[in-house]
Amino acid sequence: MQTVKTSQLKEGMITASPVKTRRGQLIVDAGVCLTQSLIAHIDFYDVEDVSIEEFTRTRSHDWNAQAAPTYSERITSSFEFQQFQKDYATAVERLKQIFTSILEQRHMPDAPVLCKTIQPLLSDASSSLQMFDFLHNMRKIVDSIYAHSINVALISIELGRWLKFSDEDLAILISAALLHDIGKSEIPEEILYKPDRYTEEEFALVKKHPEIGFHILRPFDGLDPRILDAARMHHERCDGSGYPNRLQFHQISDFAQIIAIADVYDAMTAARSHRAPLCPFQVIADFELEGLQKYNPKYILTFLERIAYTYQNNRVRLNDGRSANILMLNRQFLSRPIVETEDGTLDLSKTPNLKIQMLL
Ligand SMILES: [Fe+2]
Numbered sequence: 001m002q003t004v005k006t007s008q009l010k011e012g013m014i015t016a017s018p019v020k021t022r023r024g025q026l027i028v029d030a031g032v033c034l035t036q037s038l039i040a041h042i043d044f045y046d047v048e049d050v051s052i053e054e055f056t057r058t059r060s061h062d063w064n065a066q067a068a069p070t071y072s073e074r075i076t077s078s079f080e081f082q083q084f085q086k087d088y089a090t091a092v093e094r095l096k097q098i099f100t101s102i103l104e105q106r107h108m109p110d111a112p113v114l115c116k117t118i119q120p121l122l123s124d125a126s127s128s129l130q131m132f133d134f135l136h137n138m139r140k141i142v143d144s145i146y147a148h149s150i151n152v153a154l155i156s157i158e159l160g161r162w163l164k165f166s167d168e169d170l171a172i173l174i175s176a177a178l179l180h181d182i183g184k185s186e187i188p189e190e191i192l193y194k195p196d197r198y199t200e201e202e203f204a205l206v207k208k209h210p211e212i213g214f215h216i217l218r219p220f221d222g223l224d225p226r227i228l229d230a231a232r233m234h235h236e237r238c239d240g241s242g243y244p245n246r247l248q249f250h251q252i253s254d255f256a257q258i259i260a261i262a263d264v265y266d267a268m269t270a271a272r273s274h275r276a277p278l279c280p281f282q283v284i285a286d287f288e289l290e291g292l293q294k295y296n297p298k299y300i301l302t303f304l305e306r307i308a309y310t311y312q313n314n315r316v317r318l319n320d321g322r323s324a325n326i327l328m329l330n331r332q333f334l335s336r337p338i339v340e341t342e343d344g345t346l347d348l349s350k351t352p353n354l355k356i357q358m359l360l
């Protein structure tokens with residue numbers, strides 16, 4: 001990290017910490033690639049200097065420069081990400097031990113102990129942007145139940161914070177997310193981790209995990225009912241298309257509705273583990289395609305809007321190869337903002353053949 005005077009900022013530099021006005025109002029978040037308009041914005045607020053990532057290479061006016069590291073490379077080479085990776089491996093081991101104590105010793109740790117599992121990971125990421133960037137770049141780790149449950153807990157807590165949940169509710173939400181898939185521990189591993197498509201019988205068996213999880217957790221006296229509901233209802237959908245009981249919107253517990261969104265987000269990003277680095281705008285498009293009516297509108301709109309806003313200052317590449325800056329989000333089409341390319345301004349909601357393909 002280095003401190004750079006505002007007058008010496010250059011396009012392409014990456015902010016290492018949030019840039020704020022003297023009154024503490026956020027101007028640019030950490031991890032953002034500076035554009036000329038952002039630099040002008042920082043200058044307008046008389047900010048003296050800005051913390052910049054050491055590994056930044058500026059691109060000046062060359063929008064298509066190939067030499068600069070990719071967005072993903074910038075993240076994975078950072079000290080913070082390497083710390084996150086270490087803490088993630090520890091969290092996976094801890095959650096494994098917790099599952100063993102629940103399944104074999106019939107001992108249920110309380111919410112503070114469960115929350116401690118992911119506490120270091122929450123401290124490693126200094127912002128929502130960093131948390132999602134870290135998670136997107138963790139895809140090389142084998143997708144065990146434990147890794148998936150940790151991801152779902154980290155995504156759920158971001159959503160819970162955006163929804164302004166109390167600390168007590170967030171602790172229960174973390175516990176519910178960490179335990180939501182515990183029923184999968186009773187499904188044979190050769191089926192659960194099968195690389196090919198499930199047969200009809202296998203899929204029917206896998207679909208039993210919400211009920212199995214509920215029966216594992218039910219005997220524990222005093223367990224918050226929202227944790228039980230999350231295990232049993234996280235595959236239910238608000239339009240009645242889910243399983244196991246095809247519940248409707250008003251029958252599904254709030255925490256199960258939140259965990260459902262985090263679960264699907266994690267599954268969507270996992271499906272891309274062997275392709276190009278994840279593009280959040282593509283995930284938003286995937287949710288829009290899957291059908292937003294499956295989710296609680298308040299939760300899904302908050303989630304997708306915040307994801308889009310998290311990345312709104314990023315440089316991106318379009319599917320025709322052009323680089324662009326995101327100028328303005330479109331609340332009706334969150335995956336299709338207005339962007340600025342070297343050829344001028346483009347409204348992606350009016351150009352169906354063009355889309356954002358990757359972050360730069
Ligand atoms: Fe599940």
